Amino acid sequence: MAKEPEDTIASRISRVLADRIVRGELSAGLRLRQDHIAEEFGTSHVPVREAFRRLEAQGLAISEPRRGVRVASFDLKEVREVAEMRAALEVLALRHAANHLTPAILDAAEEAAREGDVAVDVHAWEDANRRFHRLILAPCGMNRLLASIDDLHAASARFLFSAWRSGWEKRTDHDHRAILLALRQGRVEEAASILERHVQWIGRAPKSAQRGTNVSDVFAIVG
Amino acid sequence: MAKEPEDTIASRISRVLADRIVRGELSAGLRLRQDHIAEEFGTSHVPVREAFRRLEAQGLAISEPRRGVRVASFDLKEVREVAEMRAALEVLALRHAANHLTPAILDAAEEAAREGDVAVDVHAWEDANRRFHRLILAPCGMNRLLASIDDLHAASARFLFSAWRSGWEKRTDHDHRAILLALRQGRVEEAASILERHVQWIGRAPKSAQRGTNVSDVFAIVG
DNA sequence: GCTATAAAAATTATCTATAATTTCTAATTC
DNA sequence: GAATTAGAAATTATAGATAATTTTTATAGC
Numbered sequence: 365m366a367k368e369p370e371d372t373i374a375s376r377i378s379r380v381l382a383d384r385i386v387r388g389e390l391s392a393g394l395r396l397r398q399d400h401i402a403e404e405f406g407t408s409h410v411p412v413r414e415a416f417r418r419l420e421a422q423g424l425a426i427s428e429p430r431r432g433v434r435v436a437s438f439d440l441k442e443v444r445e446v447a448e449m450r451a452a453l454e455v456l457a458l459r460h461a462a463n464h465l466t467p468a469i470l471d472a473a474e475e476a477a478r479e480g481d482v483a484v485d486v487h488a489w490e491d492a493n494r495r496f497h498r499l500i501l502a503p504c505g506m507n508r509l510l511a512s513i514d515d516l517h518a519a520s521a522r523f524l525f526s527a528w529r530s531g532w533e534k535r536t537d538h539d540h541r542a543i544l545l546a547l548r549q550g551r552v553e554e555a556a557s558i559l560e561r562h563v564q565w566i567g568r569a570p571k572s573a574q575r576g577t578n579v580s581d582v583f584a585i586v587g
Numbered sequence: 588m589a590k591e592p593e594d595t596i597a598s599r600i601s602r603v604l605a606d607r608i609v610r611g612e613l614s615a616g617l618r619l620r621q622d623h624i625a626e627e628f629g630t631s632h633v634p635v636r637e638a639f640r641r642l643e644a645q646g647l648a649i650s651e652p653r654r655g656v657r658v659a660s661f662d663l664k665e666v667r668e669v670a671e672m673r674a675a676l677e678v679l680a681l682r683h684a685a686n687h688l689t690p691a692i693l694d695a696a697e698e699a700a701r702e703g704d705v706a707v708d709v710h711a712w713e714d715a716n717r718r719f720h721r722l723i724l725a726p727c728g729m730n731r732l733l734a735s736i737d738d739l740h741a742a743s744a745r746f747l748f749s750a751w752r753s754g755w756e757k758r759t760d761h762d763h764r765a766i767l768l769a770l771r772q773g774r775v776e777e778a779a780s781i782l783e784r785h786v787q788w789i790g791r792a793p794k795s796a797q798r799g800t801n802v803s804d805v806f807a808i809v810g
Numbered sequence: 811g812c813t814a815t816a817a818a819a820a821t822t823a824t825c826t827a828t829a830a831t832t833t834c835t836a837a838t839t840c
Numbered sequence: 841g842a843a844t845t846a847g848a849a850a851t852t853a854t855a856g857a858t859a860a861t862t863t864t865t866a867t868a869g870c
Contacts, residue, residue, distance in 0.1 A: 371652035372823075374640070399851070408825045410633060413853085417597070417637050421644030423731055429594035430831060430852060445729045452675040506668045508646055512735065595853075620821070631855045636823085653822060653861060812870085819864070825857080832851070839844075 373407050378415035380405075385424045385435050386522045387487070392437035396425060422515050424522075440567055443523045447566035450516045454563055455556045457501040457509055462552040464503035470544055473499040477540040486528045490521050496540055500547065520566055596630050601638035603628075608647045608658055609745045610710070615660035619648060645738050647745075663790055666746045670789035673739045677786055678779045680724040680732055685775040687726035693767055696722040700763040709751045713744050719763055723770065743789055 381401070384390045396416065398409040405412070416433045419425035427433045476496040483489035494517055502510060539562040546555035604624070607613045619639065621632040628635070639656045642648035650656045699719040706712035717740055725733060762785040769778035 374823090375652075397851070398853095409852085410636075410824060413633075414636055414640050417640035418644065421641065429598075432832090432852065442731065445731055448679055448729075449676065449732055449735070452679045453672065456671055456675045506671075508665065508668055509672055512672070597853090621823095622821070632822090633854060655822065655862090814867100814869080816867075817865085819862105821860100821862070823858100823860080825859095826855105827857095828853105828855075830851100830853080832849105834849070835847085837844105837846080840842090 372411065372414075373405065374411040374414035374418070377401065377405055377407075377412055378418040381415060381419060382422060382424055382518065385419070386518050386525065388522070388525045390435050392435050394435045396433045396435065398433075423519060438519070438523065443520070443567035446516050446519045446523075447564050447568075450513065450520060450566075451560045451563040453509060453513050453516070454497065454501060455560045457504045457506065457513060458556050458559055459552060460504035460506060461501050462547065462555070464505070465500065465547060467548075469499055469503065470548055473540075474544055477537060477544065480537055480540070486525060490524055493537075494521070500543070523567065595634065595637075596628065597634040597637035597641070600624065600628055600630075600635055601641040604638060604642060605645060605647055605741065608642070609741050609748065611745070611748045613658050615658050615749075617658045619656045619658065621656075646742060661742070661746065666743075666790035669739050669742045669746075670787050670791075673736065673743060673789075674783045674786040676732060676736050676739070677720065677724060678783045680727045680729065680736060681779050681782055682775060683727035683729060684724050685770065685778070687728070688723065688770060690771075692722055692726065693771055696763075697767055700760060700767065703763070704759050709748060713747055716760075717744070723766070746790065 381390070381396070390396070398412045398416070401415075402409040402412045416425060416427060420427050420433070424436055425433050426436050473496050476492050476499060480489050480492035480496065483492055497513075497517065498510075501513065504510070539558055542558050543555045543562070546552070546558065604613070604619070613619070621635045621639070624638075625632040625635045639648060639650060643650050643656070647659055648656050649659050696719050699715050699722060703712050703715035703719065706715055720736075720740065724736065727733070762781055766778045766781050766785070769775075769781065
């Protein structure tokens with residue numbers, strides 16, 4: 365019982381590695397050695413290589429032929445790029461989801477927002493945040509779009525975790541509430557425009573560091 | 588000499604298979620048997636499996652554990668989804684590219700538009716079309732965004748080829764010209780809005796078929 | 811003739827082995 | 841002591857082999 369969604373060793377490895385990269389347990393630039401990973405998972409390196417191809421496509425690893433795979437690095441420019449892509453795609457998804465949003469879904473999203481507010485660490489906050497966004501976007505029923513958004517969200521979360529490695533301050537997210545309110549009242553375009561601004565905020569720091577700066581120097585209130 | 592960009596057998600295989608799928612030589616639903624492909628390329632099946640993972644990420648193939656890989660099918664709903672994603676992302680790219688567009692680039696794009704107008708078949712037209720879009724978007728310098736757009740463009744081209752399998756009528760693309768004119772005169776938002784409408788046109792047929800319809804029943808003047 | 815079932819063939823997923831390349835280490839030279 | 845180079849160790853990419861699963865084919869029953 366408790367069957368996993370995907371069955372192959374390769375997909376399991378790619379999921380675990382993606383999670384570690386996003387959480388910052390594997391830091392940018394680190395070499396991913398196929399034999400070592402194979403040994404850890406008790407497999408040969410063949411499925412490991414397949415997992416690498418997946419991570420590459422997600423933008424979490426980069427592979428140079430004959431020279432191995434390393435954890436992708438990311439600078440502020442890329443974080444902003446991801447934020448803008450997310451803004452564009454989430455707005456699209458929300459417009460299509462709007463008609464299919466039920467009160468039950470909006471209530472669940474409200475609950476996710478509440479959980480974000482009381483989160484005790486950045487991981488709990490991000491988990492609630494991701495649930496919020498997924499809940500209001502999933503009803504669009506556009507699978508390719510949702511998959512892209514998921515990948516971009518992972519990249520954003522990676523930045524979030526790396527920037528917030530130390531310390532966590534509780535705060536209330538007004539944007540999420542404003543989005544829900546607009547949606548409940550049928551003001552879809554207003555919800556979309558708050559969402560757009562909300563997501564674009566990522567990587568826009570108060571005291572903005574310059575290009576090429578290491579990401580962890582910067583702070584951003586993110587969603 | 589004449590070194591290819593990527594060196595591994597897996598990447599070569601994935602490029603060739605992607606091209607065949609897009610051109611319709613491998614039709615939707617067809618099983619891709621790793622041993623057969625391995626034999627064709629004179630390799631073992633290991634690099635073939637890696638190529639499969641890449642195609643999967645591009646949305647050109649779907650893989651079911653233990654049951655093999657098949658060419659992804661696509662219906663009108665998915666074509667429209669891709670069109671809307673492309674519209675959203677190309678607009679984003681154009682806004683960022685606008686400041687970096689030189690007269691030389693715009694001239695090259697004009698030339699690509701001209702080549703599209705005189706194309707003798709759908710493949711030549713699509714080639715010119717892709718060059719046009721790439722030329723005006725690439726200067727945005729956002730690699731992840733451009734890679735996503737490329738994948739979406741491939742999906743669009745696949746639809747185009749499947750819809751146009753028989754017959755080709757010459758036609759002039761006014762949108763491309765209008766976009767260039769607006770860009771030359773610095774009216775970026777106007778160019779973006781023409782581009783958005785232009786790309787969204789894909790899959791919007793004159794005599795629109797209903798959901799679940801086979802894609803090749805429908806016609807659309809696409810970009 | 812059609813459906814169900816069982817055996818055979820084909821196919822996938824993975825492991826082990828190997829050649830080629832890269833990276834690391836240490837000795838040698840200036 | 842720093843830079844260079846030669847050799848050793850590690851690593852990648854691919855091939856070949858194998859167990860498990862799925863698909864196909866052929867057969868038996870109705």
